[in-house]
Amino acid sequence: MKRFFYYWVTLFALCTCTAMAAESYPARPVRMIVGFAPGGGNDILARLMAEQLQRRLGQPFIVENRPGASGAIAVTAVKRAEPDGYTLLVGPSSSMTVNPAIYQKLDYDPVADFKPISLVGDIPMILSVKASSQVRTLSDLVAQAKGSEKGLFAGAGATSFQLATGLFANHTGIRTEIVNYKGNSSVVAALLANEIDFALVDTAAILPQIRGGQLRAIAVTGSKRFSSLPDVPTVAELGAPGFAMSFWSSLYAPAGTPDAIVQSLQTTVSAALREPEVSSRLLELGIEPVGSTAKELAQVMAREIPVYKKAAKDANLVQP
Incomplete structure (x- = not known):
């Protein structure tokens, strides 16, 4: 009986601490890891979102570039980080859905090792x-x-x-x-x-x-016309039905990050992307602002990975 009592006391304390940590998040600076060198589209997007998150959540969001291995170095670093919301991945589709289709051996699983937060921009x-x-x-x-x-x-x-x-x-x-x-x-x-x-x-x-x-x-090449080039049709419109491919960038946390922290970040990102000054800046850079739920991002990944795996195999792009 005592063992049962201690079990529930420990569980209650753990849940309480987790809830309190989530409620006070963020209490210190947050790192946003980018797998490419400064100046690229993914890096520019990360820095713009870091500004918005810092302004809205009251703590510094610091962009850290870790280029190399088609983004895999950055992805692996975030996978190994503490799941406390203080290390985030600015993950492009090239790392999260294309790499798994091309490379048979990766040091990370884009689905099992991460918690999706939100789609940020579509390119x-x-x-x-x-x-x-x-x-x-x-x-x-x-x-x-x-x-x-x-x-x-x-x-x-x-x-x-x-x-x-x-x-x-x-x-x-x-x-x-x-x-x-x-x-x-x-x-x-x-x-x-x-x-x-x-x-x-x-x-x-x-x-x-x-x-x-x-x-x-x-x-x-996207599923719809690009806002900054409204007169340019999609490939599908011009006689290739079913073709739609674009690259996107999203925000992820390591697997095990508390749901409350993920939800807080998702809500904040979506709110920032609805601001006219933010969306117009992204469009100037050639990035369509998105914003999504974590579930919607997970669905995009689940849809793309098998399609790209087949395409990589057909094009002889699969590498050991």
Whole structure:
């Protein structure tokens, strides 16, 4: 009987301490880990959200860059952190749904090792050609590919973009050879230099050249039109039904983080993204503000991982 009593007393004390910790959260600075170097879209998004979280929750939110291994170094660091809400991951889809499809061995499980908090921003890709190209529509691109003995050359700045280009080619029937570059800036330079025929490049990297008239936007790869380019149709609208792929960035906590802390962060992030000054700043950067529940983010991951696994296998991108 005493053992039973002590069990319930201990459980009650544990629950009380957890509730009190969640209620006073945050009581000290919070780290937000980014798996890429400063200056990229994911880093810019993280710093903007850190400002908003700090302003609303009253403690510093410090962005810490840990680049390397396609984002896996940062993801693994957060996985191993204390599940107390003071170490968060700014996790892009490349780390959370693409890497699991490409790499057979990862040091983390994106589902089991993390608690999703909220989708933050969606970054669709833009199917682009040089402004002087004769290609003005998706039909023109398909016709050009069919009329070429060797097919078309497409640029890709990372494995995730190789995957996206392969999916796009399969949906549209385009025969293409993918040329790999070090990053999106190199892909944009290759388009301008006529080294490649087309590319799928994320909006954050290519919007300046499209707005400046050097490159032409043919289509957007997301499930809906991009707010900053309302006249540019989606790939699905132009005759490839079912095709929709964009990259996103979300906020995660290590598995075991108290639900109350996760809920507090989710509510705060969603409120910040509804502010006109925040959403307009993101749109200027080529990022569509989202905001979601933790459940909605989990559903996105569950939907994408099997699709990307099949696509990676079909494109021979699976690595040991």
